[in-house]
Amino acid sequence: MLEAIDLACARGERELFSGLNVTVTPGLLFAIVGENGSGKSSLLRMLCGLLPRERGVIRWNGTDIAGMKDEYTQHLTYLGHLNGIKDDLTPIENLQISAELFGDDRSVTSAREALQAVGLGRRVQALPTRVLSQGQKRRVALARLWLSRRLLWILDEPFAALDDVGTALLTEQLSRHLDAGGMAVVATHQAVGVRQESLRSLRLPG
């Protein structure tokens, strides 16, 4: 379980939000909505432990994440608005290397299956990622979610640059993750089509 209590964030002089509470339990997707610049990404990065918090506590299963570091990050998959993939490597290589780094299944077959699952065929899999479109690059980054066996997914605008088919695929995968007892925190501008009872949402003040 992930809880954040009385969280505050300031960038420079400006306070983005304060007094924020987030509780994510297994099987729950927490959607974070808000205008551009309202601090969605900052909140997610705080939840990952990348951004130091101004005030407040973030606890994973009751322990403050500041004190546990690796024990927390090993349960976490984070996808920021940067894709975190290498342009000079092929989608397959990108996926295999990140699987190796994060302790996921690193066989070629599962990497191929994951890329198939996000709609990238064999021909695209062998091209350098550099020549792919924005949406295809996003799909390469998202393919990690098909390999990830981690409990908590923190996704920053995962639907950006995706077409309808891509959105449907991702929604399906999110539902599967929640059904298996996973948790997700998703910053988004659009409605997430998972079951209503597993959806919570939070609007950040503009």
Added chain:
Amino acid sequence: MNQAALGTVVRAIVRRDLLLAFRRQADVMTTVFFFVIVASLFPLGVSPEPAVLRMIAPGVLWVAALLSCLLSLGRVFTADHQDGVLEQMALIPHPLAVLVLAKVFAHWLVSGLPVVLLSLLLGVQFGLEGEALAVLALSLLLGTPTLSLIGSIGAALTLGVRGSGMLVALLVLPLFIPVLIFGAGAVSSTVSGIGAEANLSLLGACLMAAIPLAPWAAAAAVRIAVE
């Protein structure tokens, strides 16, 4: 839990960086050729006199190696920072300093090691022979990893800064000075027949100090950069 062993992660990082260097050979070649060209300009500019060349060889080759290292520092973190690979690296459940050390090692393999090997050839061009040539290569073998390690701190500190190339130079060149003095000193003292043990020991000591300290400092700077 589903966590990769540290060894696997380190190997994956080194392999990825070598693979990327292989895909971008032009970048690697630039710094290596820079070393060769800078070192080759001096005989043309100063004097082709063998005695003069032998005297300036240690300093010239070491300064050329140092500058080519400086030129290659931009490659250590910049691209990873821009495409988000660095923030993913910060979330790997292992000490970031060890992962940074892996990156610096990969960087040294593609930019430092070629310089060490080429120095044998360039040393001959400057009239160094036998023991002096061996000491030159050995001093660079001990010194260039130290340069990469110290340089990685500068490279990490200037992430996201515009015109960071010049700033890195200003930050790390003063820190390179001891390595340059001991490195060039080792070769000069061999040429003049004093023996290079003292200088080489000091170079080794610099490397031993830099291996634990530099990645730790660079990792702290990387954490600030991915905030």
